[in-house]
Amino acid sequence: MEKQKIGFIGLGVMGKSMASHIQKAGYQLYLYNRTQSKAKELVAKGAILCSTVAEVGQSADIVFTIVGYPKDVEEVYLSDNGLVSVAHEGQLFCDMTTTKPSLEALISNKLSKK
Numbered sequence: 001m002e003k004q005k006i007g008f009i010g011l012g013v014m015g016k017s018m019a020s021h022i023q024k025a026g027y028q029l030y031l032y033n034r035t036q037s038k039a040k041e042l043v044a045k046g047a048i049l050c051s052t053v054a055e056v057g058q059s060a061d062i063v064f065t066i067v068g069y070p071k072d073v074e075e076v077y078l079s080d081n082g083l084v085s086v087a088h089e090g091q092l093f094c095d096m097t098t099t100k101p102s103l104e105a106l107i108s109n110k111l112s113k114k
Helices: 013-024 036-044 053-059 070-078 101-112
Strands: 006-009 029-032 062-065 092-095
Touching: 006 013, 006 053, 013 029, 013 036, 013 062, 029 036, 029 053, 062 070, 070 092, 070 101, 092 101
Parallel strands: 006 029, 006 062, 062 092
Antiparallel strands: none
16 A cells, blocks of 8 residues: 655744654655745655645645644635645645634635535
């Protein structure tokens, strides 16, 4: 069985460390970060740097997000080119940002309609 492809959006202190552990476990990573230089080490080890969050969503089976603030979560998931716009059946999303439960409920509701 082929390993699932993993997307990771947000490569700050926490995100970069988590993504590194996933990569060490042998998973193919698709990355997005506003500051692309933060992905340099992971890309050097085989991760694929995407130019948009939508590209991550189109490429990965499971997408992890850990961004700065609720407004960033909203942009990553709900913008015109956000993750919800490209979500497909069977895909999993895990947001690890400290955010509002009401925002997570809204995102979950929109994803459930895909």
